[in-house]
Amino acid sequence: MGTTVLQLFPTPGGSLPLEGLYLAHELHRKAEAEKPFVYSNFVASLDGRIALPAAHRTTRRVPPAIANPRDWRLYQELAAQADLLVTSGRYFRQLASGEAQDLLPIGKQERFADLHTWRRSQGLSAQPDIAILSASLEIPVQTLATHAERGVHVFTGEDADPEKRVALEAAGGRIHIAGPGHAAEGQQVVRALAAAGYRSIYVIAGPSVLFTLLQANVLNRLYLTFAHVLLAGRDFDTLTWGQELHPPQAMRLVSLFYDSQAPEGAGQLLSCYECLPR
Ligand SMILES: NC(=O)c1ccc[n+]([C@@H]2O[C@H](COP(=O)([O-])OP(=O)(O)OC[C@H]3O[C@@H](n4cnc5c(N)ncnc54)[C@H](OP(=O)(O)O)[C@@H]3O)[C@@H](O)[C@H]2O)c1
Numbered sequence: 373m374g375t376t377v378l379q380l381f382p383t384p385g386g387s388l389p390l391e392g393l394y395l396a397h398e399l400h401r402k403a404e405a406e407k408p409f410v411y412s413n414f415v416a417s418l419d420g421r422i423a424l425p426a427a428h429r430t431t432r433r434v435p436p437a438i439a440n441p442r443d444w445r446l447y448q449e450l451a452a453q454a455d456l457l458v459t460s461g462r463y464f465r466q467l468a469s470g471e472a473q474d475l476l477p478i479g480k481q482e483r484f485a486d487l488h489t490w491r492r493s494q495g496l497s498a499q500p501d502i503a504i505l506s507a508s509l510e511i512p513v514q515t516l517a518t519h520a521e522r523g524v525h526v527f528t529g530e531d532a533d534p535e536k537r538v539a540l541e542a543a544g545g546r547i548h549i550a551g552p553g554h555a556a557e558g559q560q561v562v563r564a565l566a567a568a569g570y571r572s573i574y575v576i577a578g579p580s581v582l583f584t585l586l587q588a589n590v591l592n593r594l595y596l597t598f599a600h601v602l603l604a605g606r607d608f609d610t611l612t613w614g615q616e617l618h619p620p621q622a623m624r625l626v627s628l629f630y631d632s633q634a635p636e637g638a639g640q641l642l643s644c645y646e647c648l649p650r
Pocket residue numbers: 413414415416421422423424431432433434459460461462463473505506507508509510511527528529554555556557576577578579580581582584609
């Protein structure tokens with residue numbers, strides 16, 4: 373993957389190698405005082421689709437028309453800088469049913485070996501720990517065992533099912549009650565993670581987890597790849613959904629790159645935004 377991307381912002385730009393593009397952001401050094409640095413990442417079509425249904429599947433998936441190895445490399449680079457990944461109950465159910473897109477990063481494939489070396493050189497743990505947001509606690513307990521080498525936190529609400537809590541704790545999960553009702557509240561989640569010592573938090577779930585963090589004003593940065601395709605469809609996921617945000621979340625452009633190589637024949641924009649305080 374030796375080819376370059378074109379920097380469009382900041383100007384003046386120029387050609388830069390794709391590999392290392394986001395590693396250079398040093399997200400593991402951006403935490404301030406007690407506040408961890410929280411960032412997320414999506415790949416979307418130009419009409420804003422991040423997931424669509426597919427034949428023979430019970431859950432939606434990232435459309436193959438937008439998923440591509442170059443964006444995936446950057447996804448892995450972002451994970452390489454994290455000491456914790458935030459995912460959802462949905463991901464662990466998909467993992468159990470064989471519908472998950474992939475294992476949680478950082479990938480063990482040879483092409484990501486440099487990222488493991490880089491992590492070690494930066495004094496980060498071998499793999500990021502995991503936080504699962506789940507209201508239902510419908511998390512197949514056997515999937516926790518497959519992540520036994522990582523610390524696993526589960527965030528839920530006060531009304532969570534006590535039996536499921538006990539079962540998840542017995543399987544090695546650390547349960548945090550982080551809100552009234554069934555859902556976890558974003559500020560409480562990030563505060564608990566900060567207290568546990570996490571400094572760089574990479575959010576790789578979907579629209580309602582992102583909304584939880586936006587509503588709580590705790591997201592620092594969004595990485596967004598726009599694959600230059602239009603997908604339409606009536607049943608889809610987009611970046612975020614929930615009660616309308618008033619005021620809206622303003623996003624300041626940090627960087628923008630043009631990648632002509634993928635998706636094939638179309639290309640993509642690699643954008644990065646800072647969330648301004650609301
Ligand atoms: N294109 C991309 O870049 C991209 C990125 C991420 C995801 N996706 C796709 O988007 C689709 C949706 O992903 P997703 O299901 O992870 O999205 P999500 O809407 O963020 O997460 C859904 C699940 O997360 C839990 N959850 C969310 N907010 C919570 C809160 N405040 N408190 C407690 N639990 C909470 C719930 O789990 P329980 O049901 O267990 O209660 C909920 O069902 C998937 O198909 C995924 O592949 C695409």
